[in-house]
Amino acid sequence: MKFHTKNVHFQDKVDTKEVSKTKPIYQTSAFSFTDLEDMEDFFQGKKDFMYTRVGNPNTDDLGKGVADLEEAPAGAASASGISAILGGVLAVAKAGDHIIATEDLYGGTYQLFAGELPDFGIEVSFADFSDHGAIEEAIRDNTVLLYTESVTNPLLRVEDIKGIASLARKHGLKTMVDNTFPTPYLIRPYTDGADLVAHSATKYIGGHSDLSAGVICGDEALVKKARAKIVYLGANLGPFDGWLGCRGLKTLALRMERQSANARKLADHLTKRGVLGRVYYPNSVSERGHGAIVTIDLGEKYDVHAFFRNLDWVKVVPTLAGVETSVTYPVGTSHRPVPKETRDRLGVTEQMVRISVGIEDPEDIQAAFDRALEASRK
Numbered sequence: 528m529k530f531h532t533k534n535v536h537f538q539d540k541v542d543t544k545e546v547s548k549t550k551p552i553y554q555t556s557a558f559s560f561t562d563l564e565d566m567e568d569f570f571q572g573k574k575d576f577m578y579t580r581v582g583n584p585n586t587d588d589l590g591k592g593v594a595d596l597e598e599a600p601a602g603a604a605s606a607s608g609i610s611a612i613l614g615g616v617l618a619v620a621k622a623g624d625h626i627i628a629t630e631d632l633y634g635g636t637y638q639l640f641a642g643e644l645p646d647f648g649i650e651v652s653f654a655d656f657s658d659h660g661a662i663e664e665a666i667r668d669n670t671v672l673l674y675t676e677s678v679t680n681p682l683l684r685v686e687d688i689k690g691i692a693s694l695a696r697k698h699g700l701k702t703m704v705d706n707t708f709p710t711p712y713l714i715r716p717y718t719d720g721a722d723l724v725a726h727s728a729t730k731y732i733g734g735h736s737d738l739s740a741g742v743i744c745g746d747e748a749l750v751k752k753a754r755a756k757i758v759y760l761g762a763n764l765g766p767f768d769g770w771l772g773c774r775g776l777k778t779l780a781l782r783m784e785r786q787s788a789n790a791r792k793l794a795d796h797l798t799k800r801g802v803l804g805r806v807y808y809p810n811s812v813s814e815r816g817h818g819a820i821v822t823i824d825l826g827e828k829y830d831v832h833a834f835f836r837n838l839d840w841v842k843v844v845p846t847l848a849g850v851e852t853s854v855t856y857p858v859g860t861s862h863r864p865v866p867k868e869t870r871d872r873l874g875v876t877e878q879m880v881r882i883s884v885g886i887e888d889p890e891d892i893q894a895a896f897d898r899a900l901e902a903s904r905k
């Protein structure tokens with residue numbers, strides 16, 4: 528099957544005798560057994576479900592569905608992107624180990640790595656991942672993992688995943704990639720050599736800004752470990768959110784196709800205006816498109832507060848990836864935990880606006896930004 532067909536039919540195996548067209552929601556905390564032998568079957572691996580924190584059909588579907596599109600053998604869902612990342616990291620690293628992460632990380636991941644992992648005894652250092660020499664210099668005897676993002680936030684740097692994965696293998700390290708921004712529709716890091724692929728399913732996988740979820744994908748052994756961390760740390764996803772995630776996932780290909788095309792048009796339109804500080808939009812993500820995020824730096828000629836006040840129907844929200852176009856202010860939200868000197872070095876400025884392009888008509892999206900720019904011109 529090609530991507531769009533595979534995407535819509537990911538959940539076709541209906542496992543009940545009553546053939547409901549969609550998967551029922553197993554809104555239950557546990558599964559019942561007929562007798563002790565029946566229950567023993569679970570512990571012998573002959574039955575899949577016992578207690579929802581440990582596993583639930585709706586939650587498992589989301590993990591498997593995303594893994595399938597990533598072309599990875601296994602996947603596990605969790606309560607958030609951050610807990611999927613934590614599960615993946617703890618599958619590889621324990622107290623006394625060291626991780627090297629890219630310095631242009633999503634702010635929440637930066638907070639997890641710089642603020643929380645050290646309390647677990649895991650050391651993290653940050654390096655400029657566009658410079659492989661800098662990564663090699665950061666490697667220590669106790670380094671176990673290289674961590675990066677396939678397309679970074681908000682500057683949209685496209686990672687050389689093959690290069691990073693082969694560098695890691697050369698030094699006996701694992702590679703983990705956050706693939707939230709491009710999704711498997713555009714990039715499949717596992718096929719490029721990454722050991723683990725993480726998603727904030729809160730974003731494009733869900734796609735409708737109505738749930739918080741995460742997925743971690745990779746080979747069976749590593750995902751089994753990551754899943755155990757998610758289960759034993761209590762970071763499991765609830766059945767209804769798993770079901771919502773699956774419903775969203777079915778239209779991933781359609782949404783990404785449309786949103787990427789709209790983003791390309793908006794980036795070209797804003798570039799043509801020629802008055803902005805800068806328009807960031809990558810041109811080498813994939814043959815299917817380059818993603819649905821456009822970041823603009825308003826430069827000196829526009830008032831950033833006036834811009835945000837004049838966006839009409841475009842919502843100001845500290846997230847991305849919904850079907851509606853929205854904007855966020857990275858310095859005030861996702862990059863709040865990132866120290867100013869790091870932000871300055873990366874080029875994340877106070878005049879920067881990150882646009883998450885939706886599925887509306889491209890002309891209406893362009894007109895909304897034209898109006899906001901005109902109203903905020905100094």
Ligand SMILES: *Cc1c(COP(=O)(O)O)cnc(C)c1O
Pocket residue numbers: 607608609610633635636676680705707708726727728729730739740741
């Ligand atoms: C949102 C996001 C996360 C964190 O996901 P949550 O679902 O909010 O926990 C991680 N990485 C990236 C790139 C994100 O955009």
